[in-house]
Each structure stands twice: as C-alpha cells, then as structure tokens.
Amino acid sequence: MDILPILIDWSPYILSGVASTLGLVLTALGLGILLGLPMALGQVYGAWPVRAVVGVYVWFFRGLPILVLLFLFWFGIFPAIGLGHLSAFVVGAVVLGLRGAAYQSQIFRGAIQSVGEGQMIAARSLGMSKFTAIQSVILPQAMRIALPGWSNEYPNILTDSAVCYAIGVVELLTITSRIVTQTHMTMPVYLVAAGIFIILNYGGLKFLHGLEKRVAIPGFGTGAT
Amino acid sequence: MNDNDIVLRVEDIHKSFGGIEVLRGVSFDVRRGETKVFIGPSGTGKSTLLRCINQLTPPDRGRVWLDGEEVTNSGARINHFRQKIGMVFQNFFLFDHLTAVKNVELALLKVRGMSKAEAREKALTELRQVGMEDWAEHYPAELSGGQAQRVSIARALAMDPDVILFDEPTSALDPELTREVLEVMKKLAKNGMTMLVVTHEMGFACSVANEVLFMENGVVAEQGSPDLLLNDPRFTRMKDFIGRIDSRMSD
Amino acid sequence: MDQAVFLFDILLPALMQGLVITLQLIACSAPFGLALGIAVAVGRQYGHPAISWLCRTYVFLIKGTPLLLLLFILYFGLPSVGITLTAFMASILGFILCNGAYNAEYIRGALISIKEGQMVAARSLGMTRWQAIRSVILPQALRRAIPGLSNEFIYLIKYSSLAYMITVIELSGAGKLVATKYFTYTESFAAVGIVYLVLVSITTIAVNILEKRVAVPGTVRATPSAQL
Numbered sequence: 001m002d003i004l005p006i007l008i009d010w011s012p013y014i015l016s017g018v019a020s021t022l023g024l025v026l027t028a029l030g031l032g033i034l035l036g037l038p039m040a041l042g043q044v045y046g047a048w049p050v051r052a053v054v055g056v057y058v059w060f061f062r063g064l065p066i067l068v069l070l071f072l073f074w075f076g077i078f079p080a081i082g083l084g085h086l087s088a089f090v091v092g093a094v095v096l097g098l099r100g101a102a103y104q105s106q107i108f109r110g111a112i113q114s115v116g117e118g119q120m121i122a123a124r125s126l127g128m129s130k131f132t133a134i135q136s137v138i139l140p141q142a143m144r145i146a147l148p149g150w151s152n153e154y155p156n157i158l159t160d161s162a163v164c165y166a167i168g169v170v171e172l173l174t175i176t177s178r179i180v181t182q183t184h185m186t187m188p189v190y191l192v193a194a195g196i197f198i199i200l201n202y203g204g205l206k207f208l209h210g211l212e213k214r215v216a217i218p219g220f221g222t223g224a225t
Numbered sequence: 226m227n228d229n230d231i232v233l234r235v236e237d238i239h240k241s242f243g244g245i246e247v248l249r250g251v252s253f254d255v256r257r258g259e260t261k262v263f264i265g266p267s268g269t270g271k272s273t274l275l276r277c278i279n280q281l282t283p284p285d286r287g288r289v290w291l292d293g294e295e296v297t298n299s300g301a302r303i304n305h306f307r308q309k310i311g312m313v314f315q316n317f318f319l320f321d322h323l324t325a326v327k328n329v330e331l332a333l334l335k336v337r338g339m340s341k342a343e344a345r346e347k348a349l350t351e352l353r354q355v356g357m358e359d360w361a362e363h364y365p366a367e368l369s370g371g372q373a374q375r376v377s378i379a380r381a382l383a384m385d386p387d388v389i390l391f392d393e394p395t396s397a398l399d400p401e402l403t404r405e406v407l408e409v410m411k412k413l414a415k416n417g418m419t420m421l422v423v424t425h426e427m428g429f430a431c432s433v434a435n436e437v438l439f440m441e442n443g444v445v446a447e448q449g450s451p452d453l454l455l456n457d458p459r460f461t462r463m464k465d466f467i468g469r470i471d472s473r474m475s476d
Numbered sequence: 477m478d479q480a481v482f483l484f485d486i487l488l489p490a491l492m493q494g495l496v497i498t499l500q501l502i503a504c505s506a507p508f509g510l511a512l513g514i515a516v517a518v519g520r521q522y523g524h525p526a527i528s529w530l531c532r533t534y535v536f537l538i539k540g541t542p543l544l545l546l547l548f549i550l551y552f553g554l555p556s557v558g559i560t561l562t563a564f565m566a567s568i569l570g571f572i573l574c575n576g577a578y579n580a581e582y583i584r585g586a587l588i589s590i591k592e593g594q595m596v597a598a599r600s601l602g603m604t605r606w607q608a609i610r611s612v613i614l615p616q617a618l619r620r621a622i623p624g625l626s627n628e629f630i631y632l633i634k635y636s637s638l639a640y641m642i643t644v645i646e647l648s649g650a651g652k653l654v655a656t657k658y659f660t661y662t663e664s665f666a667a668v669g670i671v672y673l674v675l676v677s678i679t680t681i682a683v684n685i686l687e688k689r690v691a692v693p694g695t696v697r698a699t700p701s702a703q704l
C-alpha cells in the first residue's frame with residue numbers, strides 16, 4: 001500500500017489538525033504577550049510585592065514540565081474551581097499561554113533592562129511622566145530588542161503544543177495517532193507528521209525573521225544596518 | 226536689577242549619597258538671558274547639582290524656584306517644570322529608535338499635546354536653529370557625536386524652556402565636533418537663552434559666561450566674572466585647577 | 477481516607493519510585509546527549525562538507541520535530557521496520573537525540589566565538605588540526621557553552637516526563653496513576669510539581685555555582701538598573 005492515496009484521503013482531517021495546532025500556538029503566544037509584558041513591567045518597575053509575585057509565578061511555570069502542568073490544570077485545578085466544562089483545547093491553549101507568559105516575561109524583562117538608563121533620564125527631563133516615558137521611549141526599544149528572543153518562543157510553543165495530546169486535544173499529533181491506528185501505516189504517517197511540524201516550525205520562523213528585518217532600525221539592536 | 230529678572234533661584238541645596246554629602250549647600254540666582262558656567266574637579270557634584278534643579282535627583286534639603294514658583298516638592302507638577310527646564314547630557318541620550326526629527330517631536334506630541342503637523346513644523350524649525358535640518362530623517366546611530374548633540378539641543382529647545390542645563394555637553398566629543406556644538410551654544414546665548422553650563426571649555430567660559438562658579442567639595446568655592454576669577458590675585462583656586470588640567474593636557 | 481495515610485503511605489512512596497526512574501532516565505541520557513552535542517558541533521564546524529551537512533540536517537530535523545512525536549516514532553514506529561526497543565530504551569534514545577541537537581547549537585555558537593588566533597597558535601606549536609580542536613578550542617568553547625548546556629540539562633529534567641506517554645512510569649506517570657486510582661488529581665499533580673520544582677531549583681543553584689567557578693575573569697555580566 002502506498003502512503004500518497006492515504007494522505008489524500010485523510011488530508012481534510014490532517015488540515016484540521018494543523019489548524020488546531022496553530023490555534024493552540026497562536027493563542028498561547030498571544031496570551032504570552034498579554035500577560036508576559038505586564039509581568040515584565042511589574043518586575044522592572046513594580047514595588048517589591050509585585051516583583052515577588054511575578055518571581056514566584058515565573059519560578060513555578062518554568063519549573064514544571066508542560067505535561068505536569070497540563071495534567072494539573074486539566075484534571076485538577078480547572079475542575080476544582082468550577083471550570084471543568086472548558087474544552088481540552090481551551091485548557092491546552094491557556095496552559096501553554098500561562099507557561100509562555102512566564103518565559104516571555106523574562107525575555108521582555110531582559111530587553112527592558114537593556115535599554116540604556118539615559119533613555120529614561122532624557123525622557124523625564126523633557127517633562128514626560130514615567131508612564132509616557134515607558135510607553136513611548138522604553139517599550140518601542142525594548143520590543144525591538146526582545147523580538148529575536150521572542151521569535152524563538154514560537155518553535156518552543158509549537159513543539160510543546162504536541163503534548164496537549166496527553167489531555168485529549170485533537171491537534172496534529174492526536175490526528176496522526178488516529179490515522180496510524182486506522183491505516184497501520186505507522187512509520188510513513190509519523191514521518192509525514194514530523195515533516196508538517198518541521199514546515200510549520202521553519203515557515204513560522206522565516207516569517208518572524210522577516211518581521212525582525214521590517215522593524216529594524218539602522219544601528220539599533222541586532223537589526224541590519 | 227529687580228527680582229523679576231530672576232528666572233531661577235537655587236537655595237541651599239544639600240544632597241548625600243550613602244552618607245557622603247556630595248552637595249553641601251549651594252545657592253545662586255540666575256537672571257533671564259544669563260549664562261553661568263560651572264567648573265570644578267571630578268566628583269564635586271556638578272552633575273548632581275544640575276539634576277537637583279530639575280529634580281531628576283531630588284535634593285535632601287534646599288529649594289529651587291522657577292519664575293517664582295517652587296520646583297522642589299511640586300509633586301506631579303514636576304513634569305510641567307521639567308518642560309521649562311531643558312537638559313542636555315554629555316552622552317546626548319537621543320532616543321535611539323527615533324529619527325532626529327522624531328526625537329524633537331516626541332515630547333511635543335506626548336507632553337505638549339500638539340498635533341502631528343504642528344509638532345513636525347516646530348521640530349524642523351528647531352533643527353534648523355542647530356543646523357541639522359538636512360539630517361532630520363537620520364537615526365541617532367547615523368549621526369556624528371557633534372550632530373547628535375546638536376539634535377539633543379534642538380530637542381530641549383523645542384519645549385521653549387526658560388533655562389537649559391548643559392552637563393558637559395562637549396566632553397564626549399573630538400575638538401572638531403566640540404567646536405560645532407559650542408558655536409550653537411554661543412548663538413543661543415546671544416539670542417538671549419538662559420543657560421547653566423557645566424564645562425571645562427575655558428574659551429567658551431571666557432567669551433560667553435556672565436559668571437563662572439568654581440565648585441569644590443560640594444560648595445561654590447569661587448564665583449565671579451571670568452575676567453575676575455582669572456586675573457584678580459585674590460582668587461587662586463580656580464586658576465590652580467585650570468593649571469592642573471592644562472598641564473595634564475599638554476603631557 | 478485519612479490525608480496523612482494517603483500522603484505518606486500511598487502518594488509519596490509511589491512518587492519516590494517514579495523519581496528513581498526519572499533520575500535513571502536523566503542519568504542515562506545526559507552524558508550521551510553531551511557527547512553527541514560535542515560530536516555534532518565539531519562535525520558541523522570542522523568536518524568534511526558532507527559530514528557538516530549531515531550534522532546540520534540532523535539538528536534541523538530534530539529541532540523541528542516535537543519530542544513527543546520523536547518518542548512515538550522510536551517506540552511505536554520503529555517496530556514496523558523491525559526494530560523493537562523497550563519503552564525505557566526508546567525514551568533514552570529520544571532524549572539523547574533531542575538533547576544532543578540542542579547542545580550542539582550552544583557548543584557550535586561557542587566554537588564560533590573562539591578567536592581564530594587560538595587555532596593558529598596551536599598549529600604553530602606543531603599540533604595537528606584535531607589535536608588543536610581537542611585540547612585548545614574545545615576546552616574553551618565548552619566553558620563558554622556552560623550556561624546554554626545547563627539550560628538544556630534543566631529542560632531534560634522536565635521533558636523526561638514525556639517518557640510516561642510511551643508507558644514509562646516515571647515521576648509524572650506515577651503521579652498520574654495515583655491520581656486516577658484515588659481520584660486525587662490536584663493533590664497528586666501538585667506533589668509531582670513540587671518534586672520537579674525541587675529538582676529544577678537544586679539544579680539551577682548547582683549550575684550557578686558551577687558557572688561562577690569556571691567563569692573566565694573579565695566576562696562579568698552587568699545588570700543595569702532601570703529605576704528612576
């Protein structure tokens with residue numbers, strides 16, 4: 001039996017898996033920025049209780065394996081707080097996002113701290129409030145500095161998203177396993193799945209590196225001059 | 226001279242860092258249109274003094290008045306005063322992600338609330354003042370030190386300040402570039418800008434300063450016209466200091 | 477059931493058994509992962525063009541593939557082509573392949589950062605190219621790669637949990653079994669999480685000490701303050 005007809009037969013199913021995987025990744029990345037950036041700001045500019053809370057959050061989410069986090073939230077915490085009705089997809093995306101926020105906050109924090117002290121001093125000397133200075137001087141620079149490191153979160157989250165298989169999210173790996181069970185074409189199907197992940201991986205990275213070039217400023221950060 | 230001429234009043238400023246008193250009571254008045262030059266050995270608190278004036282470093286004791294209003298203890302109104310007190314730094318501190326013209330525009334947009342068109346026009350006018358209008362669309366990394374410093378002067382000018390503080394504006398520059406920045410500052414002085422300048426450029430001090438304040442160990446040790454401090458035999462400390470830098474430079 | 481009885485007589489013993497397996501997985505993978513990383517990095521940087529290409533392709537493929545899928549391939553896929561591995565062996569092989577690829581990237585970065593003069597100096601002393609790589613370039617490069625390699629080691633600790641997905645009852649698997657049997661999900665997984673946190677935290681501290689000890693003078697990291 002040949003792999004090609006099987007692939008063609010199953011292609012809608014495979015595509016739905018790809019969509020689901022990308023859905024997980026994009027939600028997680030979005031949530032990662034949404035939570036990670038305020039966390040980074042809190043860690044750099046916040047009072048000590050804020051810094052402490054963020055520190056513990058980061059320590060917790062970076063210290064646990066993604067598999068354990070998924071189990072903990074899917075079987076334990078979400079049902080315990082009355083969110084047991086959430087779908088596996090939502091839980092998977094949220095957990096990837098919460099964990100992504102922990103990693104991304106540290107990328108943003110490093111970037112914010114690497115903006116020269118003089119930038120804040122100059123902004124304040126012109127009469128800008130601290131808030132305005134952060135918003136229009138520090139963050140535009142920090143985000144550019146953070147972009148290369150942040151881009152590397154994409155492949156990490158993409159490969160981690162496959163672990164959502166463990167809580168029954170119907171993403172690409174789950175679909176792959178189902179096709180394997182149905183067709184008994186074990187190796188070829190796995191290899192095709194690996195190929196799809198690899199394409200998603202490097203395709204996404206290419207896009208992000210293009211973005212880096214687009215927002216690059218002459219002589220600034222790692223951007224091309 | 227009446228009191229109305231006084232645009233900035235600095236009263237008995239004290240500042241300590243970690244138990245070491247860097248400023249030990251500094252007072253002076255600045256008349257409108259005046260240029261005062263501060264000179265003194267490294268670590269005597271000249272930069273700290275300038276930063277105490279616009280509260281980037283809040284003083285421990287003493288007061289600062291701008292046009293009769295207290296700048297010290299002004300709470301959130303400090304951002305209003307800082308617009309009126311421009312500052313130019315040794316290392317320029319241009320916003321690295323913005324072109325020259327956007328550097329000048331930013332505070333006009335964000336602090337003054339100007340429209341984009343207004344801000345652009347004003348920014349270009351200020352860049353013209355410092356001879357940088359041709360470089361408006363260049364990023365800081367593409368400018369020489371002298372050019373960057375002139376843009377930073379334009380950035381300060383754009384807020385229509387009552388006084389500009391210069392903290393060693395030419396110390397990071399080669400002699401060639403120093404000259405172009407000093408030319409701009411001379412022009413400002415001639416046009417009636419009020420300036421406080423920390424510098425070791427004695428040529429500039431002699432030709433532009435109305436008054437030179439020689440600082441040592443956190444106090445103003447000698448004070449007077451450049452001519453007086455350099456030629457009157459009663460004043461010795463600044464002359465000694467200048468002699469020391471001159472001999473170091475000729476080594 | 478009594479909380480204390482559950483904790484001390486059921487959960488903890490199970491987790492300790494799982495922990496032993498986890499530690500075995502790590503101990504069997506880490507040294508080979510490091511060796512593979514070195515070999516791939518050196519092969520890519522100094523090898524024959526064909527070898528260099530092979531090393532690059534290997535890293536490319538592994539980094540693009542989810543580790544869990546790699547484990548599936550090794551455990552469920554290989555038997556279909558006549559190679560049957562135990563779940564434990566498949567896990568170790570997967571971890572080595574994955575860890576090795578990421579290690580190789582850090583080591584290669586470090587190799588590139590070693591100044592050319594080092595090679596020239598070594599060759600001028602009469603060393604062969606391989607001698608120079610082995611005794612001059614690599615020792616310096618490995619030292620520089622330590623922060624990255626330690627990071628990967630910590631990842632290995634966490635990702636060893638994926639072995640459970642191919643039936644190895646290691647730490648998280650042990651937790652899962654107890655959780656399912658006694659219906660104690662939050663408690664069990666929290667306990668599992670604590671064990672990982674302890675493992676990771678201890679390793680982080682150990683790694684920081686190691687980094688300080690082997691730090692080359694003149695490369696101290698500065699942390700600028702952003703307070704105003």
Ligand SMILES: Nc1ncnc2c1ncn2[C@@H]1O[C@H](COP(=O)(O)OP(=O)(O)OP(=O)(O)O)[C@@H](O)[C@H]1O
Nearest residue numbers: 242243247265266267268269270271272273274393
């Ligand atoms: N933020 C600060 N924290 C601690 N110490 C400080 C701080 N700012 C300045 N100092 C110290 O205060 C003293 C005076 O510094 P200041 O920069 O005002 O001197 P200066 O006269 O401008 O010297 P220079 O000619 O080197 O610029 C120095 O000993 C300096 O180390």
Ligand SMILES: [Mg+2]
Nearest residue numbers: 271272273393
């Ligand atoms: Mg100074």
